[in-house]
Amino acid sequence: MVIVEAKLIALDWGSTRLRAFLLGDGGKVLATRQSNDGAATLHGAEAYARALGDLIGDWRADHPALQLLACGMVGSQYGWREAPYVRCPADAAALAGQVLRLDDALSIVPGLVDDAAQPDVMRGEETQIVGALALHPELAAEACLVLPGTHSKWARVSNGRVTGFATHMTGELFALLRQHSVLARLMPADGSSPAAPEAFLKGVDAAREDGGLAHQLFAVRTLGLFKQLAPEQLPDYLSGLLIGHEIASELRGAAPGRIALVGDPALCARYVQALTRFGQPAPLLLDNTAPAGLWRLAQTMKLI
Amino acid sequence: MVIVEAKLIALDWGSTRLRAFLLGDGGKVLATRQSNDGAATLHGAEAYARALGDLIGDWRADHPALQLLACGMVGSQYGWREAPYVRCPADAAALAGQVLRLDDALSIVPGLVDDAAQPDVMRGEETQIVGALALHPELAAEACLVLPGTHSKWARVSNGRVTGFATHMTGELFALLRQHSVLARLMPADGSSPAAPEAFLKGVDAAREDGGLAHQLFAVRTLGLFKQLAPEQLPDYLSGLLIGHEIASELRGAAPGRIALVGDPALCARYVQALTRFGQPAPLLLDNTAPAGLWRLAQTMKLI
Numbered sequence: 001m002v003i004v005e006a007k008l009i010a011l012d013w014g015s016t017r018l019r020a021f022l023l024g025d026g027g028k029v030l031a032t033r034q035s036n037d038g039a040a041t042l043h044g045a046e047a048y049a050r051a052l053g054d055l056i057g058d059w060r061a062d063h064p065a066l067q068l069l070a071c072g073m074v075g076s077q078y079g080w081r082e083a084p085y086v087r088c089p090a091d092a093a094a095l096a097g098q099v100l101r102l103d104d105a106l107s108i109v110p111g112l113v114d115d116a117a118q119p120d121v122m123r124g125e126e127t128q129i130v131g132a133l134a135l136h137p138e139l140a141a142e143a144c145l146v147l148p149g150t151h152s153k154w155a156r157v158s159n160g161r162v163t164g165f166a167t168h169m170t171g172e173l174f175a176l177l178r179q180h181s182v183l184a185r186l187m188p189a190d191g192s193s194p195a196a197p198e199a200f201l202k203g204v205d206a207a208r209e210d211g212g213l214a215h216q217l218f219a220v221r222t223l224g225l226f227k228q229l230a231p232e233q234l235p236d237y238l239s240g241l242l243i244g245h246e247i248a249s250e251l252r253g254a255a256p257g258r259i260a261l262v263g264d265p266a267l268c269a270r271y272v273q274a275l276t277r278f279g280q281p282a283p284l285l286l287d288n289t290a291p292a293g294l295w296r297l298a299q300t301m302k303l304i
Numbered sequence: 305m306v307i308v309e310a311k312l313i314a315l316d317w318g319s320t321r322l323r324a325f326l327l328g329d330g331g332k333v334l335a336t337r338q339s340n341d342g343a344a345t346l347h348g349a350e351a352y353a354r355a356l357g358d359l360i361g362d363w364r365a366d367h368p369a370l371q372l373l374a375c376g377m378v379g380s381q382y383g384w385r386e387a388p389y390v391r392c393p394a395d396a397a398a399l400a401g402q403v404l405r406l407d408d409a410l411s412i413v414p415g416l417v418d419d420a421a422q423p424d425v426m427r428g429e430e431t432q433i434v435g436a437l438a439l440h441p442e443l444a445a446e447a448c449l450v451l452p453g454t455h456s457k458w459a460r461v462s463n464g465r466v467t468g469f470a471t472h473m474t475g476e477l478f479a480l481l482r483q484h485s486v487l488a489r490l491m492p493a494d495g496s497s498p499a500a501p502e503a504f505l506k507g508v509d510a511a512r513e514d515g516g517l518a519h520q521l522f523a524v525r526t527l528g529l530f531k532q533l534a535p536e537q538l539p540d541y542l543s544g545l546l547i548g549h550e551i552a553s554e555l556r557g558a559a560p561g562r563i564a565l566v567g568d569p570a571l572c573a574r575y576v577q578a579l580t581r582f583g584q585p586a587p588l589l590l591d592n593t594a595p596a597g598l599w600r601l602a603q604t605m606k607l608i
Contacts, residue, residue, distance in 0.1 A: 077529075118510065119526040151486075151522065166515070167522040169485075176480045181473075182455075206422065211470070212553025213517045214546065218455065218471040222423040225381075242518065249516025 004030055006063050007304050009056065010294035011070035013079075014124055015040040019290070020056045022063075027134075027295030031059075039073035039080075048080040060105075067303045068106040069294045072124035075100060075108040085113035085121060089161040092130045096300035109297055114164045122165060124290065125153045128262050129162060131293030132286050136260065139284070144256035146283070148243075148267045150175070154250050168246040174239060183217065186224035187234045197273070199233035203240020204247075204274045213245050243274045251278060259283040308334055310367050311608050313360065314598035315374035318428050319344040323594070324360045326367075331438075331599030335363075343377035343384075352384040364409075371607045373598045375413040376428035379404060389417035389425060393465040396434045400604035413601055418468045426469060428594065429457045432566050433466060435597030436590050440564065443588070448560035450587070452547075452571045454479075458554050472550040478543060487521065490528035491538045501577070503537035507544020508551075508578045517549050547578045555582060563587040 004024045012019040016038035022031040037051035052068075053060075060066070075083035083100035090112055100108045111123035125147045133140045140160040147153040150172050155165035177183050179190065206216055220238050223229040229237055250256060259275065261268040261283045268285055275283060298304045308328045316323040320342035326335040341355035356372075357364075364370070379387035387404035394416055404412045415427035429451045437444045444464040451457040454476050459469035481487050483494065510520055524542050527533040533541055554560065563579065565572040565587045572589055579587060602608045 115530075117513075118520075118523040119530050119532070120522065121526055121529065166519050168516065168518040169521050170518050172485055173518055173521075176484055180480055180484055181476055209421075210553075210556060212472065212549060214472040214474050214477055214550055215470050215553060216422075217473050217477075218424065219422040222425055225425065226419075226423050228423070245516060246518055249514075249519060252514060 004028075006030055006059075006066060008295060008298050009059060009063075009066050009068040010291050010298075011052075011068060011072075011074070012124065012127075012288070012290040012294070013070050013072040013074035014038055015073045018051060018055060019288075020059070021291040021294075022056075022059055023291060023295055027292055029291055039076065039078070042080075045080055048074065066105075067298065069099075069109065069298050069301075069303060070106065071109040071127035071290060071294060075110060076123055079108075081108065083108045083110040085111050086126075088112055088114045088116070088165070089158075089163045090126075091161040092133075092296055092300050094161075095126060095130065096297050099297070099301060107301070107303070109294070112162060112165070114166075116164055120165060120167050122153050122155075122167070125155070126162065127293035127297065128289045129155055129157065129293065130296050131289030131291065132260055132262050133157065133160065134292050134296040135286065135289060136284065139258065139260055143258045143260055144250075145260050145262060146271065147262045148271050149263060152246060154256075156254075156256075166250070168249070170242045170246045174242050177217065177220075177238060178235060183220045183234070183238065186221060186231055188232050194232060196230075196233040196236040199229055200236040200240040200270065201273065201277060202229075203237040203242075204244035204277045205240075207241050207244025207248050208278070213241075216241055216245075239270065240274065243270055244277075247271075247274055247278055251280075256280075260286060262286045262289055308332075310334055310363075310370060312599060312602050313363060313367075313370050313372040314595050314602075315356075315372060315378070316376055316428065316431075316592070316594040316598070317374050317378035318342055318376040322355060322359060323592075324363070325595040325598075326360075326363055327595060327599055331596055333595055343380065343382070346384075349384060352378065370409075371602065372410040373403075373413065373602050373605075373607060374410065375431035375594060375598060379412040379414060380427055383412075385412065387412045387414040389415045390430075392416055392418045392420070392469070393462075393467045394430075395465040396437075396600055396604050398465075399430060399434065400601050403601070403605060411605070411607070413598070416466060416469070418470075420468055424469060424471050426457050426459075426471070429459070430466065431597035431601065432593045433459055433461065433597065434600050435593030435595065436564055436566050437461065437464065438596050438600040439590065439593060440588065443562065443564055447562045447564055448554075449564050449566060450575065451566045452575050453567060456550060458560075460558075460560075470554070472553070474546045474550045478546050481521065481524075481542060482539060487524045487538070487542065490525060490535055492536050498536060500534075500537040500540040503533055504540040504544040504574065505577065505581060506533075507541040507546075508548035508581045509544075510541075511545050511548025511552050512582070517545075520545055520549075543574065544578065547574055548581075551575075551578055551582055555584075560584075564590060566590045566593055
């Protein structure tokens with residue numbers, strides 16, 4: 001039997017989920033657990049403490065000396081305690097320097113704010129970015145890190161620092177329109193549609209034309225009404241339209257350079273397809289890099 | 305006592321409301337009534353017949369020889385009976401020629417389809433446009449008719465014909481985001497906000513910048529988080545952003561020419577403010593022109 005020593009408990013604590021990672025030497029993931037005790041469901045310090053105990057009380061009992069480092073909405077003003085945003089440009093050292101010590105054992109990574117124009121914020125993604133750069137140091141010189149999701153983030157990295165970023169409410173708009181809008185009426189019930197890659201690409205192509213999102217969305221209805229798309233194709237057309245608009249909007253600015261996609265593989269696969277349609281080279285693909293980011297930040301803080 | 309003879313019963317029968325107008329000579333409105341028996345709430349011919357009887361059964365009993373002419377979603381494939389769309393370009397004569405005779409007394413005006421690119425449709429607005437041109441013949445030569453609402457329509461008119469149009473889901477997006485999105489959390493409960501014209505214009509100005517709608521929407525959250533806007537200002541900022549994007553998208557194409565706004569005065573007032581911000585001249589303002597449109601179509605059909 002090989003004894004592997006645990007070095008850090010890393011917590012990726014977002015709005016909807018709490019994910020815990022027991023990390024060993026070099027940030028190796030020894031064990032993972034998750035629960036639905038996301039920050040959006042918890043109110044007050046006791047609720048957070050209880051959620052943590054429920055998920056990994058035994059880890060802490062078994063390893064009483066281990067430090068815990070958390071990122072995500074747990075540090076928002078509606079979270080366990082607020083870890084104020086760090087301003088861009090910022091690197092791992094800037095984030096590590098502003099980590100909030102909640103108690104002797106638990107620290108919370110701050111989010112980032114880009115206030116060059118209207119303020120934009122992230123919480124949790126800054127740690128995923130640190131993780132991506134730790135795993136792929138070649139990205140640090142110049143890259144664009146894209147983190148698709150409910151609120152997609154496009155972050156520009158230069159010389160190891162996040163120089164700026166933009167949020168797109170793509171995933172949330174999809175969910176709202178899929179569930180609550182007039183567009184939903186012609187679609188099958190949620191979850192019952194097989195993948196329709198052609199409809200997805202048709203949506204991406206539409207986004208590359210002029211017209212404005214609020215106008216083009218209406219075509220989801222009319223293409224259904226006129227039977228140019230089958231009901232089960234409409235959700236993918238909508239997805240392509242929204243992801244296409246996100247990409248079109250980002251590509252209108254400065255050339256993004258090397259793109260790395262970080263996140264859920266199925267969702268990232270959609271972005272790969274869409275980016276290809278926009279003539280972009282194949283991006284680098286990374287799964288959840290939060291554990292690697294928390295490990296790197298813990299190193300930078302000399303927590304381990 | 306002056307006896308005014310009723311000539312036509314005009315029905316503006318949309319998704320959410322049924323509005324009836326008893327019209328006399330020259331299309332003069334003698335009486336109006338409305339109910340919440342919109343097409344979206346009714347299923348089957350009997351339900352429509354009952355809704356009509358409930359609202360104006362006495363009018364029909366008092367004037368048994370009167371014809372009824374209806375426009376709106378009552379003629380959709382999910383309505384009382386489908387009145388197939390007429391293709392653009394189309395004028396009042398083309399619409400009148402395709403009116404659906406439901407029975408001896410009741411006829412339904414068809415909607416319009418613009419299938420130059422992806423199909424776009426309207427039902428009810430075509431009649432409002434006919435009414436606007438009847439009331440303001442000077443618009444017929446060349447104009448842009450804007451009908452703000454849940455699904456705003458921008459219709460180009462040339463030589464008395466609607467040559468094409470575009471729908472923007474502006475009103476529906478506002479309602480979805482106001483009620484169901486992350487943006488709603490920082491806002492006061494629906495309906496409790498006083499008007500915040502400065503926040504509205506700030507939203508319009510944001511829409512004139514680059515960035516994409518799904519990105520700029522997130523600023524509704526961050527401007528609230530960073531207290532750059534008060535909670536009660538956020539709904540108006542959101543409204544300005546959405547209306548601004550609608551206008552920006554339409555102004556990117558061919559110059560709109562003379563703009564006429566048709567619809568709810570309070571909503572049209574927002575469009576006037578926003579159009580002014582875009583440097584457009586003051587538009588013509590018209591309230592509901594459906595009765596005038598139904599009257600003109602009835603004349604064209606020789607129904608009266």
